[in-house]
Amino acid sequence: MILEANLxxxxxxxxxxxxxxxNRFQAYLAQRSLQEFNALCRRVMESxxxxxxxx
Amino acid sequence: xxxxxxxxxVHLWVLIEARAIRNGIRQSFRxxxxxxxxxxRMEEELHxxxxxxxxxxxxxxSAVEAKAAFLxxxxxxxxxxMNAVIGFSSLLLDDSLTPEQKEYIEGIRKGGxxxxxxxxxxxxxxxxxxxxxxxxxxxxxxxxxIDESLDMVAVQADHKGLNLAHTINYGTPDMIIGDYCRIRQxxxxxxxxxxxxxDVGDVSVSVSSKVIEDNKRQILFIVKDTGxxxxxxxxxQLFQPFTxxxxxxxxxxxxxGLGLAISKKLAELMGGRIWANSESGKxxxxxxxxxxxxxxxxxxxxxxxxxxxVFEKTLGQKSLRILVAEDNPSNQxxxxxxxxxxxxxxxxxxxxxxxxxxxxxxxxxxxxxxxxMPEMDGITATKVIRRLRPENGPKIVAITxxxxxxxxxxxxxxxxxxxxxxxxxxxxxxxxxxxxxxxGVAA
Numbered sequence: 001m002i003l004e005a006n007l008x009x010x011x012x013x014x015x016x017x018x019x020x021x022x023n024r025f026q027a028y029l030a031q032r033s034l035q036e037f038n039a040l041c042r043r044v045m046e047s048x049x050x051x052x053x054x055x
Numbered sequence: 056x057x058x059x060x061x062x063x064x065v066h067l068w069v070l071i072e073a074r075a076i077r078n079g080i081r082q083s084f085r086x087x088x089x090x091x092x093x094x095x096r097m098e099e100e101l102h103x104x105x106x107x108x109x110x111x112x113x114x115x116x117s118a119v120e121a122k123a124a125f126l127x128x129x130x131x132x133x134x135x136x137m138n139a140v141i142g143f144s145s146l147l148l149d150d151s152l153t154p155e156q157k158e159y160i161e162g163i164r165k166g167g168x169x170x171x172x173x174x175x176x177x178x179x180x181x182x183x184x185x186x187x188x189x190x191x192x193x194x195x196x197x198x199x200x201i202d203e204s205l206d207m208v209a210v211q212a213d214h215k216g217l218n219l220a221h222t223i224n225y226g227t228p229d230m231i232i233g234d235y236c237r238i239r240q241x242x243x244x245x246x247x248x249x250x251x252x253x254d255v256g257d258v259s260v261s262v263s264s265k266v267i268e269d270n271k272r273q274i275l276f277i278v279k280d281t282g283x284x285x286x287x288x289x290x291x292q293l294f295q296p297f298t299x300x301x302x303x304x305x306x307x308x309x310x311x312g313l314g315l316a317i318s319k320k321l322a323e324l325m326g327g328r329i330w331a332n333s334e335s336g337k338x339x340x341x342x343x344x345x346x347x348x349x350x351x352x353x354x355x356x357x358x359x360x361x362x363x364x365v366f367e368k369t370l371g372q373k374s375l376r377i378l379v380a381e382d383n384p385s386n387q388x389x390x391x392x393x394x395x396x397x398x399x400x401x402x403x404x405x406x407x408x409x410x411x412x413x414x415x416x417x418x419x420x421x422x423x424x425x426x427x428m429p430e431m432d433g434i435t436a437t438k439v440i441r442r443l444r445p446e447n448g449p450k451i452v453a454i455t456x457x458x459x460x461x462x463x464x465x466x467x468x469x470x471x472x473x474x475x476x477x478x479x480x481x482x483x484x485x486x487x488x489x490x491x492x493x494x495g496v497a498a
Contacts, residue, residue, distance in 0.1 A: 003083060012090055013066070025086075030066060040073060044084055050074045054091065 001025075050054060068095035092399070097468065100427040118184055125220075126181055130426065133174050135383065138478035140167040142389030145481065171478060176313040179240070180320070191234040194350045196211045197225065197274070200235060201260060208222040208250045208258075217258055224263035230350035235357060237321045240277055241329070245341045249280035256281030270349050270422040273327075278341045285333035289425055293331055294319040308426060318343070319433060375491055376418065377401040380433065381425040381454070386477070390423065390454070393484055407431030411439055419449045421491050424471065426455035440468035452480055452487050 002020045010017040013028050030035055033055040040053040087088060111184045148157065156194040160476035172186075201221055210218045242260070249258040257278045264272040285293065296316035308328040321344045322329040332338035377402045387403055394401045404413050406428040413419070422440075422445070426433040437451050453466045466474050475483045 009088060012069075012088060014065075036338055037071075040071060040094070041084070044073045044075045045082065052070060052072050054068065054070050054095075 064339045068092045069259070080102075081360075096330045109112050124180075126178060130174070130178055134171070134477050135386070137167055137171050137174070138383075138389060139166075139385040141171065141478045141480075142386070142393070146389065146392050146396075167478075169309045176317065180313045180318045191236065192232060193235060194230050195232055195235040197227065197262065198229065200242070201238050201262060204239050204246055208244050208246045211247075211250050212258060215250065216256065217253055217256065219258055219261040222262070226260065227262055227274070228347075228349040231272070231274065232348040232350060233345060234325060237325060238276075241318040241343055243280040244318045245343075248314060249278050249282065249339070249341070253280040253282030256338070267346060271346060272349055273344060273346050275342060275344050277340060279338065281338040284335045284337050284339055285331065286335045290331065290333070291405050294329070330466065375399060375420045375488065377447070378410065378413055378419040378422045378426065379403045379438070380405070380407065380422060381430045382406055386425070390479060393479065393481055397481075397485070397488065398487075405429075405438075407436030409434060410436045411443075414440060414444075414449070421488075422449045422451045423449050423454050426453055426466070434465065434471075437469045437471050450491055467488075 002023055002025055005013075005017055005020045007017060010020055013020065026034060026037060036053055036055055040051055043051045070089040070091045072089070073084045076085055080165060121172070127316075141164060144160050144167060147160045148164065152160065160388045178305050201223070205219055205221060211221060245262065246258065258278070261277040263275050263277075263278070265275065267273050294315050296313055316375060319329050322345065325345050327343055327345040328342070329343035331339060331341045377399055379387065379390050381403070382405045387405070391401055399421075402413060402419075404410055407424075408431045410422060410424065411431075414422075424433040424437065432437075433453060433455070434460045437453075440448055440451065450473075451471045452475060452476060454475055455466075473487060474488060
């Protein structure tokens, strides 16, 4: 769930900033990127460091 | 392609950098989302271009391989029938013929030889054209190279009544390290031209050297003739491929006009250069330099000699037991006839397996071995013979239509003692037989 986003983020996703809040980030991802995004989430949960992924 | 954005909208590539923010029991992420679509597009383009280049490179490499294979095959396929044409017409010339018949046969033989020279020239030129030609780096005796080169034009010079001379200047090293075959090829090319375009007078070779570094010298070869010379305006065309200066000259002197182009390429390949000075009607001087290393401690004796033709017709020693291994019936007959006329009675087999069987039945001093034969090729047969009889085996001389560099090495590695290429010339055959006799191979 998106808690807050900046204007650049909203512009990148092609929507209003207000529309983003309380929406799932996954909704903006292509189907085939979901698995990799979930893997990124798992890594972030387990790690203190910054994790990256290209989707 | 991975996408970002709502399905149906423009798909983007993004880099997500995420870090966990731990706030009591609740966990959240802070994510930076960076648009990397442009970078990805460029990467993809680069990837595609690289793939295209790799494909093009592979294509080019296979073209080079195909060209090399074509050269080998062409060399073989063209030289094999030439063997029959030149061999049989030479044999016919020795028989009793009417003057008219003799003239016709002589025409066939000369035409055959000219065609063979042309095939060799085109092969040489293609070889020299190829990039990355590997140069030999072997020590050799410079005087031997000059002697051998002069020997190769001695017969023609003698026919024309030309005086053939050489001078080796003081300080010229005796043993040098370089590419013997290629230096000889240039020298023979220049000497052949000199003899070809000179009707009266002399053809001479002069060799001198200049110090480049401690053990490095620049060897200067000068081939001078008293022939028809070259008009000033034509000098710049000299080293162009497929050029013969005058039409009248071309008619008189056959050839593809590749000799000087090949010589230039070879000299440049070896780090040297080639040039000419001439005046129409007053003869020509062709010079080339080759940088070489010197094998220390040896220098040539000062020498100046006059040479006539050196061509022995018969040999004293005729008791060699010879086995001819050749699958092509025409070439078989040519070779056997040549040997018979030289006083030998060779046995004949048609493939490598039969060579081994023949050697089991009796000893031979010399095996004249074709390389490309059915059942078992000459190289394999040689390896078997050398394994079965590591000592006291016969002398094996390869007779093959393969004429590309590297073939000689393949033959020598297999245990073949010497090598002559098709079409077999009586002169070369005699040299081999003489060598066998001198080495005491004969019983």
